[in-house]
Amino acid sequence: MAAVGSTKISWRLEFEAHTSRVSCLSLGKSSGRLLATGGEDCRVNIWAVSKANCIMSLTGSKSPVECLQLNASEEQVVAGSQSGSIKIWxxxxxxxxxxxxxxxxxxxxxxxPLSENFLASSSMDTNIKLWDVRRKGYILRYQGHTDAVRSLAFSPDGKWLASASDDCTLWDLGAGKAITEFKAHSGAVNIVKFHPNEYLLASGSADTIKLWDLEKFSMVGSLEGDTSAGRGLSL
Structure with a gap:
């Protein structure tokens, strides 16, 4: 009998998700079994994990899909496009x-993270906007960046918002004002992520990942070197 842990089991499912380049995806956090993908073909496709057949193909976007999110209940999918519009299915x-x-x-x-009625979006137009999805217009705009905003993230308690642009900025969600700016990166910041359990924020640029203490608003760690453009980050 083989010793416990001596056998590795792996599987891979490969399929054509779109008729052109796949630009983004989102895995449902509730079940972990639902996957949404967006592509340059202007479609959002919904998949059951481990199956190669599309459950649903969502149309309505007239320009390529750049980013998307499944909400916590996996009942809605939100997609942002090249045209600047946001679609909610x-x-x-x-x-x-x-x-x-x-x-x-x-x-x-x-x-x-605590209310499915609220959604945040960032754009190449340098703005961040907070939406109540029950209404047509945004309810708050966060201004201060002078370059494209490439990434954003909610804090686990939903009180703060972090954004990545020419610097990394921490915002008071309700007040719509910047709390502080983290400027230790030598180049543009591409990605931000909050730690799920600690008062820590990570930010990534083309060659550096920084870790910030959100109680003292100071840097507590730095990873230097080629981080492959720093476009993906997980805590």
């Missing part, structure tokens, strides 16, 4: 809504 009711307010590519989307 209700998967149960088969309804589509459109949010307009950005003037350039949507670069990142974030669903509020």
């Amino acid at each position: 209700d998967l149960e009711a088969a309804k589509l809504r459109t949010l307009m307010g950005h003037k350039a590519n949507i670069t990142s989307l974030g669903c509020h």
Whole structure:
């Protein structure tokens, strides 16, 4: 009998998800079994993990999909496009809504961790906007960046918002104002992530990953070297 741990089991499922380049994906956090993908073919496709057949193909976007998010209940999928529009599909009711307010590519989307009514978006137009998805217009705009905002993230308690641009900025969500700016990166910041359990924030640029203490607002760690453009980060 083989010793416990001596056998490695792995599987791979490869399939064509779109008719052109796949630009983004989101795995459902509730079940871990639902996957949404977005592509340059202007579609959002919904998949059951481990199956190669598309469950649902969502149309309505007239420009390539740049980013997307499944909400916590996996009942809605939100997609940002190159045109600056945001599409919200209700998967149960088969309804589509459109949010307009950005003037350039949507670069990142974030669903509020404690309320499915609130959504944040960032754009190449340098703005961050907070939306109540029950309304048509945004409810807050966060201004201060002078370059494209490439990424955003909600803090686990939903009180703060972090953004990546020419620097890394921490925002008070309700007040709509910057709390502090982290400027230790030598180049543009591409990605930000909050630690799920600690008061820590990570930010990544082309050659550096920084770790920030959110109680003292100071840097507590730095990883130098080629980080492959720093576009993906997980804590």
